[in-house]
Each structure stands twice: as C-alpha cells, then as structure tokens.
Amino acid sequence: xxxxxxHLYEVFIRSKRGLDHKHVGSLHAEDPEQALEYARDVYTRxxxxxxxxVVKSSDIFASQEDxxxxxYDPMDDKPYRHAxxxxxxxxxxxx
Amino acid sequence: MSISTxxxxxxxxxxxxxxxxxxxxxxxxxxxxxxxxxxxxxxISQHAHSEVIGMQPEGNWITRAPTLRRxxxxxxxxxxxxxxxxxxxSAAETLGVSREEMIAALxxxxxxxxxxxNYPTLTWADIGAIGWLVDGAAIVNQVSLQRTSYGPxxxxxxxxxxxxxxxxxxxxxxxxxxxxxxxxxxxxAQDAINRFWWPSLMMFGPHDADSAHSGKSMQWKIKRxxxxxxxxxxxxxxxxxxxxxxxxxxxxxxxxxxxxxxxDFGEIDWDEFKRSMTGxxxxxxxxxxxxxxxxxxxxxxxxxxxxxxxxxxxxxEQAAA
Numbered sequence: 001x002x003x004x005x006x007h008l009y010e011v012f013i014r015s016k017r018g019l020d021h022k023h024v025g026s027l028h029a030e031d032p033e034q035a036l037e038y039a040r041d042v043y044t045r046x047x048x049x050x051x052x053x054v055v056k057s058s059d060i061f062a063s064q065e066d067x068x069x070x071x072y073d074p075m076d077d078k079p080y081r082h083a084x085x086x087x088x089x090x091x092x093x094x095x
Numbered sequence: 096m097s098i099s100t101x102x103x104x105x106x107x108x109x110x111x112x113x114x115x116x117x118x119x120x121x122x123x124x125x126x127x128x129x130x131x132x133x134x135x136x137x138x139i140s141q142h143a144h145s146e147v148i149g150m151q152p153e154g155n156w157i158t159r160a161p162t163l164r165r166x167x168x169x170x171x172x173x174x175x176x177x178x179x180x181x182x183x184x185s186a187a188e189t190l191g192v193s194r195e196e197m198i199a200a201l202x203x204x205x206x207x208x209x210x211x212x213n214y215p216t217l218t219w220a221d222i223g224a225i226g227w228l229v230d231g232a233a234i235v236n237q238v239s240l241q242r243t244s245y246g247p248x249x250x251x252x253x254x255x256x257x258x259x260x261x262x263x264x265x266x267x268x269x270x271x272x273x274x275x276x277x278x279x280x281x282x283x284a285q286d287a288i289n290r291f292w293w294p295s296l297m298m299f300g301p302h303d304a305d306s307a308h309s310g311k312s313m314q315w316k317i318k319r320x321x322x323x324x325x326x327x328x329x330x331x332x333x334x335x336x337x338x339x340x341x342x343x344x345x346x347x348x349x350x351x352x353x354x355x356x357x358x359d360f361g362e363i364d365w366d367e368f369k370r371s372m373t374g375x376x377x378x379x380x381x382x383x384x385x386x387x388x389x390x391x392x393x394x395x396x397x398x399x400x401x402x403x404x405x406x407x408x409x410x411x412e413q414a415a416a
Contacts, residue, residue: 018120018246051122080168081175083260086268091339095231095264 008057009035011042013049021053029054115316120246123189131315135245136190137206138317140197143183144208148201148382150176152216153225161219168265169222175262179255186247202387209233210368211294213376220273220280220287226266228288228295228333234259235329236299244316267336274340281342288337289345296360297368299326327357334358 006028012021024043029035035054044052063071079085088095102110107126114121121127150173157173160166184194200206211229216222234256241252273284300306300322312318320328330349337344348361370376 014122017122018249020250051124078167078171080164080265081171081261083264086261086264088264088267088271089339092267092336095267095336 006030007035009039009054010057010060011035011039012053012055013039013043014051014053015049017050021051024048026057032056112314115244120249121244122246130311131317132190134312134315134317135248136187136192138312139183139187139190139248140192140200141207141209143180143187143197144201144206145212146176146180146183148208148212148386149229151382151385152212152214152378153222155216156219156222159219160222165269172226172262172265175258179258182251182254183248186245186251189247198390202383202390204383207372209298210371210376211291211298213371213379213382214290214294215378217290218283218287220270220283221291223266223269223273223284224287224291226262226264227270227336228266228291229298230259230262230266231333231336232295232298232329234263235325235332239318239320239325242316242319270340270342274342284340285342288342292345293363293367294371296326296330296363297371299323299329301365301368330358330360 007030008026009029009032010026011024013024014021027035027038027042029038032054036052039052039054043049108128111121111125111127111131114125121131153169153173153176157166157169160169184197187197188194197206201208216225237252237256237259241249241256243249243252270284270288273280303309303321303323306322309318309321313321333344334349346361348359350359352359371379
C-alpha cells in the first residue's frame, strides 16, 4: 500500500508576527512541500496563521515524562533562582 | 520554499519600512535590507559576547563567596549569563551568521562587548555592585529591547528579562547586608559603588548626538529608546535605590530637576570610555585571552563527543549489517 510510505509530520503555526510557532497537530504527507500545503488546508482555513513549520515526527527527539524525577532533579532545590527569594525593603518599589 | 518576486529593491524597502512602522515584527525569512541585517548581527553578537565575557569578573568570586548560600546564588547567576549568551547567539544565527564567525570576531578583537567587563572585581562588594548597578543598567536596556523589531531578538529578550529578575535583587541584597554591617563593610560597599557607577552609565553608549549607529537603529526600531533616554531612566531609579542603602553615588552634580522631572547628573569621562572600548580597559587583554584559553582547553571535550558519535554510528551500522 502506497499509504504506508507516507511520513508523519508535526505542524507548528505562528499565529501572528512576533510570536513563537506553536504546535497544533500532525498530518501524513509524502514530502515536506506536500506537508506544508496540507497543513495550510487543514490547520489555517480561518486565517489562524502567518507562517507554518512542518517537521518530520521521526526527527523529534523527546524527553520522557516518566524520567522527570531524575531528569529535572538538580533544578528542584534552587529557590534562589527566583526573584521572590530576595526580601528587600518595600521602599524600593518592586526592583 | 523560496518565493520568487519581481519587486524592485525600492518596493521591497518600502514594504519593509511600512511593516516596521505598523509595529509588526520582522521574522528570519522576510526580506530585509542588508544594512538592517548587518546592524542586527553586530548588535546581537555584541550583546551575546557581553553575556559570556561577563561571566569572568563574577566567576572570579565563586570560590571566594563568603557563605555557601552566596556561592550557590553566584553560581546560578553566572550559569544564567552563559545561557543568555546562547539565546543571543542563536538569535544572531537566524540572520545567517555562524557561531564560528562570531567567536572568531570576539577572539580577534574585531567584535566588541560591554566595556564594563574590562574592570576587575577587587572585593566581594563588587559582586553586589555588579548585580545591582551593572545588571540594573542591562535590564533597563533589555526591557526596552523586548519591543525591538526583529522577532527572534525580541523573544530572546523576553526570556532573558524574566530570568534576570533575580540578578539585580541578589546584588542589591549583598549591598544591603554590607550597608548594615561594620564600618569596614560599609566602606567596602561605598568603594565598589564609586568604581562601578561611572562605567555603568557608560554601558548605555555614547550621547545620542555622537552615536554612530543610532539614527538607522531608531528608524528601523532595532532600538526603541535612545541611549540618553535609557541612561536617564537608570540614573533616576538608582538615586532612589542608593538612598535606601544610606550610601551615595560618586557624582556631586546629581540633583533633582523639577522642570525636567528627572535627576541631573555629571558628564561622563568619554576618554576613559574610548580607552576601555578599544581594548585599553584594565582587564581587556586578560578577558579575551581567557576566552581563547577556555575555548582551546575545551577542544578535547568536543573531540571526545565527535569520537563517541562516530563510534556509536559505526556500531549501529555494524549491527544493521
């Protein structure tokens, strides 16, 4: 079946200039050009975007949420990375 | 996907300026004048270099911080600066310049960075003064740049400003602790302010009338507020902050001007600024030499990563065969 050769693409859309591209979903296509046209037809029928990125799903290397405990472990005990950790006089008006 | 166009340069330019005048961002794949691209590459890479070189004067005190808490805080801050350099190098790369080119320009002295990092950090109070004044000045500039016309730069600034919020507060907290301490500690804090105040004012660059890049930068909204406007904002906020410390700024001309609604202040020593900018700062040579050394001494790590990847690839191919 020819369909088995289709690739899965992830679709990212920039809704407005100045904003990041945001993941909106995925689709199947033969190649990137086709994926881009499908994405236009499927995800931007109501002017949802000014720019589309398509990325082959197989090219995305993702972290696993099950590993979060060990993966993010060193970040958990550092409250001093936050501005609120520092207690300063009120007269400074929110430095 | 390239879009072919029959538009003339003048038409493209008009559309580009119209987009900017309409407060729309310019994004990497848009047509842009060469001078806009060049101007941005210069500014963003200088900004990135400043973040990375700025790790050195503060890094100097990591092993000497007075408590474990202060050490952990300073480590986290210096780590942030490295991250900010990375965000900015990435933003510059969207304009078609490579990381290697930018690093080479820094190491050859062709590219500049904020001259403030060419001053030594002599005492622990300097770490307080840098956080409060140097980061404070950088934040004033960066808050304004969140509205810069180039999308990737603006988005980088938003992220950086969010992360910077603790930098200034930790510096001020150091100054506050010293200002409430012994006479010697108060003197140390005052001495750090005396040395870092003027270089902090210089961070905003030359006066508007003498600024080589300002005209176009304002027209293209790369800069949203002029050097002098931003400097004034910084002076106004610092005068109030130094009062809480019960210390003083080393400028007898600072005085409230009712008419302007701002503090007047004295003239900057521009000869000193030029000396420091052109490599004559107290630590200029040391900063670049250290960067070169760190880059060269880190080569084995990059080599090891490449060798590991080659080995993995060979093993995978063997397994597949």
